[in-house]
Amino acid sequence: MSDNNTNPEMRSNFIHDIIDEELASGKRTTVATRFPPEPNGYLHIGHAKSICLNFGTALKYGGTCNLRYDDTNPVKEDTEYVDAIEEDVKWLGFQWDKRLWASDYFDQMYEAALELIRKGKAFVCNLSPEEIKEYRGTLTEPGKNSPYRDRSVEENLKLFQDMKDGKYKDGEAVLRAKIDMASPNINMRDPVIYRVSHTPHHNTGDKWCIYPMYDFAHPIEDAIEGITHSICTLEFEDHRPLYDWVLREVGFWPNPPRQIEFARLNITDMLMSKRYLKRMVDEGYVDGWDDPRMPTIAGIRRRGYTPEAIRNFCEEIGVAKANSTVDAAQLEAAVRDDLQNKVPARNVVTDPIKVIITNYPEGRKEMVTVENNRNVPEMGERQVPFGRELWIDGDDFMEVPVKKYFRLFPGNEVRFKGAYFIKCNEVVKNDDGTIKELHCTYDPETAGGGVNANRKVKGTIHFVEADSAVKIRIREYGHMMKTDEDGNMEFNEDSVRETWGYAEPSVAEAQPGERFQFFRKGYYIADSKLTTDDEKVFNSIVSLKSSWKK
Ligand code: ATP
Ligand code: MG
Numbered sequence: 001m002s003d004n005n006t007n008p009e010m011r012s013n014f015i016h017d018i019i020d021e022e023l024a025s026g027k028r029t030t031v032a033t034r035f036p037p038e039p040n041g042y043l044h045i046g047h048a049k050s051i052c053l054n055f056g057t058a059l060k061y062g063g064t065c066n067l068r069y070d071d072t073n074p075v076k077e078d079t080e081y082v083d084a085i086e087e088d089v090k091w092l093g094f095q096w097d098k099r100l101w102a103s104d105y106f107d108q109m110y111e112a113a114l115e116l117i118r119k120g121k122a123f124v125c126n127l128s129p130e131e132i133k134e135y136r137g138t139l140t141e142p143g144k145n146s147p148y149r150d151r152s153v154e155e156n157l158k159l160f161q162d163m164k165d166g167k168y169k170d171g172e173a174v175l176r177a178k179i180d181m182a183s184p185n186i187n188m189r190d191p192v193i194y195r196v197s198h199t200p201h202h203n204t205g206d207k208w209c210i211y212p213m214y215d216f217a218h219p220i221e222d223a224i225e226g227i228t229h230s231i232c233t234l235e236f237e238d239h240r241p242l243y244d245w246v247l248r249e250v251g252f253w254p255n256p257p258r259q260i261e262f263a264r265l266n267i268t269d270m271l272m273s274k275r276y277l278k279r280m281v282d283e284g285y286v287d288g289w290d291d292p293r294m295p296t297i298a299g300i301r302r303r304g305y306t307p308e309a310i311r312n313f314c315e316e317i318g319v320a321k322a323n324s325t326v327d328a329a330q331l332e333a334a335v336r337d338d339l340q341n342k343v344p345a346r347n348v349v350t351d352p353i354k355v356i357i358t359n360y361p362e363g364r365k366e367m368v369t370v371e372n373n374r375n376v377p378e379m380g381e382r383q384v385p386f387g388r389e390l391w392i393d394g395d396d397f398m399e400v401p402v403k404k405y406f407r408l409f410p411g412n413e414v415r416f417k418g419a420y421f422i423k424c425n426e427v428v429k430n431d432d433g434t435i436k437e438l439h440c441t442y443d444p445e446t447a448g449g450g451v452n453a454n455r456k457v458k459g460t461i462h463f464v465e466a467d468s469a470v471k472i473r474i475r476e477y478g479h480m481m482k483t484d485e486d487g488n489m490e491f492n493e494d495s496v497r498e499t500w501g502y503a504e505p506s507v508a509e510a511q512p513g514e515r516f517q518f519f520r521k522g523y524y525i526a527d528s529k530l531t532t533d534d535e536k537v538f539n540s541i542v543s544l545k546s547s548w549k550k
């Protein structure tokens with residue numbers, strides 16, 4: 001069922017406790033779940049949690065998980081969204097058993113509605129939408145019966161046929177379940193189960209002008225597919241009595257599915273709604289659904305997050321029964337944890353300062369050896385060029401050092417990683433007072449980063465040889481949204497900063513989607529859209545240090 005799912009078995013949670021009980025008591029013998037997105041946008045990290053839970057549960061119990069498009073709202077087909085959803089589920093490491101469309105069940109849903117009418121459990125209502133709302137009552141007051149509630153079965157069958165035949169305009173008639181207008185649960189106050197809509201449907205065209213409502217359609221979809229556990233988010237808890245009512249009254253299924261609710265994922269500074277994310281795209285705040293700032297799966301993929309990190313994160317936050325908000329730093333920590341043992345380092349400097357090694361012969365160059373990943377010796381070593389002219393990072397030099405500054409400053413000696421001990425003798429300035437270059441000397445006895453040196457240095461810095469340096473573009477990302485004191489989110493105008501830097505020559509070969517640690521800076525990925533053979537554009541994935549405390 002899974003391509004590359006390297007997750008350990010899912011940790012248990014309250015849903016698995018329910019399943020364990022049912023399997024032990026013999027109430028059920030199989031587990032079948034589904035992931036049911038509405039194809040009206042790209043999936044986001046909240047959906048990733050639902051995907052990990054539904055597919056992970058099926059994997060754990062040797063069951064099945066369907067991908068079912070919840071397309072009961074008539075809209076034009078957007079194959080872009082459908083394709084994106086499938087790419088995202090696969091990228092997360094899961095493979096569905098069946099790919100299904102809720103609209104394929106319209107005939108059965110219609111039959112189920114007829115069954116309810118015949119049993120006297122549904123009626124056609126001609127109250128206007130406003131009147132229906134008015135009659136519904138409030139949390140503290142019961143509702144009022146619709147004047148159309150006592151229509152005969154024959155009349156209801158005929159009027160429902162009229163609805164189906166297009167004799168009503170949108171909003172002129174609905175089919176309602178006949179339950180209880182005095183129920184303390186507003187969802188049970190004669191809910192609308194079918195409405196008229198003359199919008200063509202991408203799958204069924206204009207075959208139907210009546211469409212089932214979610215609360216009526218969803219249990220039927222689940223039952224038809226033999227879903228055992230219909231996992232959904234907490235907002236649907238109050239709808240569960242209606243879910244069960246539909247299955248009981250329609251009664252086609254001996255062992256009906258069970259709805260179980262869990263807390264939806266919220267993350268600080270993250271918009272978690274396709275509708276709002278679509279606005280960010282449509283109104284041009286970001287550069288598409290896969291903008292690296294977007295919390296969409298397409299966005300975080302382009303940003304450089306890994307599917308393993310997302311799965312580990314979903315596992316770590318667990319499955320709760322109460323809503324809460326997770327700190328974005330915890331997601332970032334999961335990404336860092338995953339990358340730190342996978343990704344090779346490269347030397348890259350920004351705000352570069354030129355260094356001239358005045359005692360190093362002109363025209364000479366040599367290769368020095370550095371490790372690819374400090375944590376993983378098996379990742380081996382690579383060679384980087386060293387010569388008379390080098391670039392160092394702007395952060396690695398201070399003309400007037402602050403206390404405890406161990407990097408380069410006038411009169412100080414540091415290790416150039418993998419190369420030599422190097423001492424700064426002179427700061428050469430431009431006319432405007434800015435630094436032109438640093439004149440330094442190297443100690444030939446300290447080759448290999450001073451392995452055989454007779455003295456110690458406190459600082460180690462990296463460098464890029466000037467002649468072979470590759471200029472790269474770097475995009476540093478912050479959170480797309482920021483949250484003010486009142487908890488309102490707004491677009492963070494400072495969410496991307498473009499800079500540039502010099503990189504060691506191997507970076508010229510970076511392929512779109514390739515990840516590196518820029519030594520001592522952070523993790524970066526060659527942007528999959530902007531990187532070409534001639535120009536390398538990198539996205540910051542995550543910094544090296546965490547602000548997240550476990
Ligand atoms: P949106 O408001 O973003 O459109 P939705 O819940 O309407 O979200 P659907 O396409 O209907 O999106 O969702 C498919 C599945 O993903 C549902 O089972 C839903 O409960 C789940 N899901 C959506 N958002 C989250 C979230 N933040 N955390 C956990 N599960 C989620
Ligand atoms: Mg939705």
